Amino acid sequence: MKELYFDSVVIGGGAAGMASALELDKAGLSTAILEREECLGGILGQCIHNGFGLIEFNEELSGPEFAEKVEERLAATGVRAFTGLTVMELQLASELKTLYCYSGQHGVLRINAKLVVLAMGCRERNRGNIRIPGDRPAGVYTAGLAQRLVNIEGYIPGKDVVIIGSGDIGLIMARRMSWVGCKVHAVVEILPYPSGLTRNIVQCLNDFDIPLYLSHLTTRIIGRKRVEGVEITPIESGAIMTEKAFVIPCDTVLLSVGLVPENELSKMAGVEINPMTNGPFADSMLMTNIPGVFACGNVLHVHDLVDYVVEEARRAGIYAASWLKGNSPKAEARVKTGANVRYTAPSRVDPDKNNKLYLRSLIVKNDAQLEVRINNRLVKSIKKTHIQPSEMLTVDLGPKELESVKDSPDPVVEIAIS
Ligand SMILES: Cc1cc2nc3c(=O)[nH]c(=O)nc-3n(C[C@H](O)[C@H](O)[C@H](O)COP(=O)(O)OP(=O)(O)OC[C@H]3O[C@@H](n4cnc5c(N)ncnc54)[C@H](O)[C@@H]3O)c2cc1C
Incomplete structure (x- = not known):
């Protein structure tokens, strides 16, 4: 079996993988990106709409344009990118991490590295995940698969479409x-509010007069061979109003019912998974519970904007390189999710540096207040004109705000929304 050695290996060549590899290379580490698709870019390749890169490149790009710009940066470095190569197994317990990989070109490969960055992205939840009753006809796709069929393969999967779930991919596909x-x-949504970004509701539904049914449950998919319709039922004050159910005839159903980090490899290797994100728990250096294994991008938690993915991945690369040089935090504090906060990533902060926390709210609220407390003492308060679960929030916590962490034997930083 062919065997290769690198200082650092990044699994996944999407926005996160490429951005972290750039930093690892900058720090002087021999670095490889391992990507199962035939080209780099990840999900960006099929997102031909614009709206990418406003922060990173200060211009509005399509997904492929964004990927190309990052690839250009990568081409000017010593990073070795393997495409068409799937990582099948990780052995992470020892100091040298071992990855068993398969590629059509190289066969089975054993790749060894001093550190690993997990950047495998996420995948879509499907019909099985949400258990919609009814028949099993052809014509039911996840929205991302339909996007790939239309934008890359050149097929249109149907003519009359109903979209279940109001996540961003579904809105963009509408x-x-x-x-x-x-x-x-x-577009049919079980929740009383949309799951996607407001800008996508406006640009993808309102501009095309596509009705959005909030608080409606999909109670049946109808059709023997091919989809013939979906039955949807309103929910009023928490009760399913069976007598008000109605059928929308269609030949195609697209599901946009959430994304889940690709965590099989991580779980197999003993990486501890946060049940709120389905991605790994990460400390203030974006390192998992396994020393030398870092995570960033959608494999860590599902992001809404690629700019945040790149920003986080860049930090993962910088921290990973710094860890290899022997640096680690002197004192970290655990981050606790308080009222109305679903999760924070990472889940630890370092009082000696500037930390960026990403979080998601559990509620929709105007004039909200985001508060940070250390051992119950308020250290930061941020006003938000509007918050909703679909829009990721960020909080910066620096040495000044975290000063008191050092005075406590078991400091807890709590973040809450009211
Ligand atoms: C439909 C859609 C629309 C979006 N629209 C916008 C937008 O308008 N604006 C915006 O800013 N953001 C948008 N985003 C968000 C943003 O594009 C993504 O969050 C970001 O690109 C994800 O990057 P990633 O590297 O974490 O994951 P991915 O791009 O998914 O990359 C992960 C890579 O890992 C590879 N991989 C996984 N497992 C293995 C393995 N075992 N071995 C080898 N390789 C593996 C995969 O093949 C993949 O290429 C959108 C996302 C989607 C899905």
Whole structure:
């Protein structure tokens, strides 16, 4: 079996993998990116709409344009990118990490590294995950698969479409399917508020007169061979109003019901998973419970904007290189999710540096207050004109705010929304 050695290996060549590899290379480490698809870029390759890169490149790019710009930076470095190569197994327990990989070109490879960055992205939840009753006809796709079929393979999966779930991919596909000549009859959402970004509701539904049914449950998919319709039922004050159920005829159903970090490899290797994100727990250096194994991008927690992915991944690369040089935090504090906060990533902060925390709210609220307390003492308060679960929030916590962490034997930083 062919065997290779690198200082650092990044699994996944999407935005996160490429951004972290750039930093590892900058720090002088021999670095490899391992990517199972035939080209780098990850999910960006199929997102041909614009809206990417406003922060990173200060211009509005499509997904492939964004990926190309990052790839250009990568091409000017010594990073070795393996494409068409799938990491099958990780052995992380020893000092030298071992990855068993397969590629059509190289066969089975054993790749060894002093540190590993997990950047495998996420995947879509499907019909099995949400258990919609009814028949099992053809014509039911996840929105991301439909996006790939239309934008990359050149197929239109149907003519009359209903989208279940109002996540961003579904919203973007509502517009895309309209542009390619389909009739999008409805987007159906079980929650009383949309799951996607407000800008996507406006640009992808309102601009195309596509109705959004909030607080509606999909109670049946109808059709023997091919989808013939979906039955949807309103929810009023928590009760499913069976007598008000109605059917929307369609031949295609797209599911946009959430994303889950790709965590099989991580779990197999003993990486501890946060049940709130389904990605690894990470400390203030974005390191998992296994020394020398870092995580960033959608494999850590599902992000809404690629700019945040790149920013976090860059920090993962910098921290990983610094860890290899023997640096680690002197005193860390645990971050606790308080009222109305679903999760924070990472879940530890270092009082000696500037920490950036990403978090998601559990509620929709105007004029909200985000508060940070250390051992119950308020250290930061941020006003937010509007918050909702679909829009990721960030909090910066620096040495000044975290000063009191050093005075406590078991400091707890609590973040809450009211
Ligand atoms: C439909 C859609 C629309 C979006 N629209 C916008 C937008 O308008 N603006 C914006 O800023 N952001 C948008 N985003 C968000 C942003 O694009 C993503 O969050 C970001 O690109 C994710 O990067 P990533 O590197 O974490 O994951 P990915 O891009 O998913 O990359 C992960 C890579 O890891 C590889 N991989 C996984 N497992 C293995 C393995 N075992 N071995 C080898 N390789 C492996 C995968 O093949 C993949 O290439 C959108 C996302 C989606 C899905």
